[in-house]
Amino acid sequence: MKKVININFQGRVVPIEETAYDILKQYIDSLQQYFSAEEGNDEIINDIEGRIAELFAETLKKGSTCITDEDVDAIINSMGRPADFEADEINLQSKAENENRKSQSESKGAGNEKESTIPPPLNRRLFRDENDKVVAGVCAGLANYFNIDRVVVRVLFVIFFGALFIPYLILWVAVPSTASTVIGSMRKRLYRDPENSMIGGVCSGIAHYFNINVWIPRVLFLIPFISFLFRWTHFGPWNFPNIVNFSFSPGATIIYIILWIAIPEAKSTSEKLEMKGEKVDLNSIKSTIQQDMVGVKDRAKKFGEEVKERAQEIGASISQRGRTTASEATTVARRSSGGLGRVIVVLFKIFAYFIVGIIVFSLVVSLLSIGVVFAGFLPYKVYLINDGWQTVFLWGTLLLFIWVPVIGIITWIIRRIANTKSHSNFMTYSFIALWTLGWACMIFLVSSLTKDFGSNNTPKEEMVQLVNPGVDKLEIKNASNTNDFIRSRWWKFEPFANVDDDTVFVKNIEIKVVKSTNDSFSVKMFRVSNGSSRAEANALASKINYPIYQKDSTLILGSGIAITPQEKFRNQEVYITVAVPVGKRIIIDRYVGWDNNDGFHFGNGFDEYDWRKYNNNNDNSDEYDWDHNVEYIMTASGLKRVHPDLNNNDGPDENTMPQNNQRQPQDSTYRYQQPNQQKDSVKKISASAVEKENTTIKTVSTLFMQRFLI
């Protein structure tokens, strides 16, 4: 479907397609430019136009309803483009001069020959020679200008490369190319090429723009993707350096998608011509930038006005008082001199840009970081999420709820900067639709997960048989020190301490120290779990296989609770109560379990209250705070440090853990963060992830929507 317009061409009304008109106009313009130096150029153009008009009349007579692109192209081909008859020009000019000379002195054929070998004295202007260039045609242009051999100039340039490099660049920018004057020059623009596309024509469009082979941008887009596949194989536990990887590979895809959306498709012929138009070199880039700078200024101004209007609207709607103060302010502003008012306006504008810039930036960054944290969950997906709908919702949440607005905002910024006018609201609506779908996915995911965590099991107290309960000092250690390795990583998802191929170990082990009623150590264990029903929760709890055994004076605990993809993570947790008799000592290794705080869990798990409720030794159930790697002794009044001088604090009861631990000498040399701090930070990231989504995203997204819809 094309728009047809009527034009008055050589005194005739000609119906012509709009795009065909564009081509025709460009052609006539190029002719006019080409013949501008010629005597009687108007006449030449007129003659050519007359002939074109005649050909149009013939086409219309044959029964065509209007002149199409093809008609114009055919006519232009038969008439010839300026580039085609350029060689003529020089030749004919020299001929015209020959004629003059001939009329003066009657020379013969031999003379004619001689004269034609002499280069015609063209009007002296320095051009970069596009036809005979090595880099940018500067040398050839200089040689032409000074009428010396271009080899000489080139050799000079090569010898004095160091000194002449910058002058070369300056000349490159400053001197126009011969190409820019010959053909009716038009600005080259970046379009997507739909005719030569693999996916969206982005690469071929870029290739047209830079006049390079299509495969160069294609390969550039593919290389990171291939390396991404390589890296993916040891993606394993998501560690921090992988973010570099991340920015490269899906990054390429995201960039492609953004370019796909941001770059318009070359639909009409004039757009296609623009796409393939003039060669891009430093000159055209320079002029493009100059034009763009002017454009940006205008746009910035417009944007500022919008912001101001918006601010005024908001201000007006807040309260009546606000309005009166605003009017007062304006009257004050009016009263003050105009110059000062303008300065204030400018300052306000700068401030507004600043604020808007920060909001947009933080918005994108926060969304991105949420997306990254979410991506951090992915390797653990199988341990938490059921197959089927839950997985679908998870992907929906990740892609639609988080990445769609990121892409949307970036696209919007690009389009805003590039001043690309969208032809319809299609994109806006599709973004909103996708995002709404993302919201739905998120809500479904959260609700279905909530249901899966809905019920508790019935915890049973289990006695752990000790081989030698009468020892003086009980050391509690981990079965293996694999955590050592894990903890040295940049980033790890704390509660999932260790990942094998099909098993993840959750360090949800909580150790409580109480006073024993008799003179021997005793250890009790609670296995707790959540599930969609009580039966399921009980089943999951009974499946927890947590080994505890005593070896001499050491109590060895498993390093974590094994979670397999079949038995999902449903807040499985082990509570271990160690009863210490009065006068005996206990030391808990730094790798073992959590202390008196709750472990990692979603929603309501087993907690302090439950522990007290199910603990049978009600009279002795006062638990004591303890730190890792500190030796304690049980006294009649409670747990006391054996070496209180090592940490000059009052007592374990008033411990504020992180501070306390930092003072411990053995920890100061150890670069790994203290478990307490870590746990807190993890809680911040993970346990409140849902909250974050609900609050920050909501505010952030409403802001985004507001800006996007303008």
Add this chain to the structure above:
Amino acid sequence: MDIQNTQSQMRKGVLEFCILSIIRHGEVYPSDIVEKMKAANLHILEGTLYPLLTRLKNAGLLTYRWVESNSGPPRKYFLMTDEGMAFYAELESTWEELAGAVKTLTEMSPENIETETPNHNQ
């Protein structure tokens, strides 16, 4: 040396002469000139022809008259002036001279050249 460039130089050198030789026979419309030259296997773009005609006209060698057309705008028919006739005659004699010279040179058998070169040296 660029072969295409040499070829076009050769061709364009005689273009003017050829055009004049067509117009010499009487009033003619530019696109007819193109057709006639095409028939003689000498291709020319109309975009090249029009400026050439204008130049010749401005030099006083050609003149034109408007003829009403029923298939478009009025047409410009070109015809030769007396000055143009004289110019053509001069060109023709030059051409014959040139053509003769070229013919003898190109058709010269290798023996002749061989016999000629030693003569030069002696």
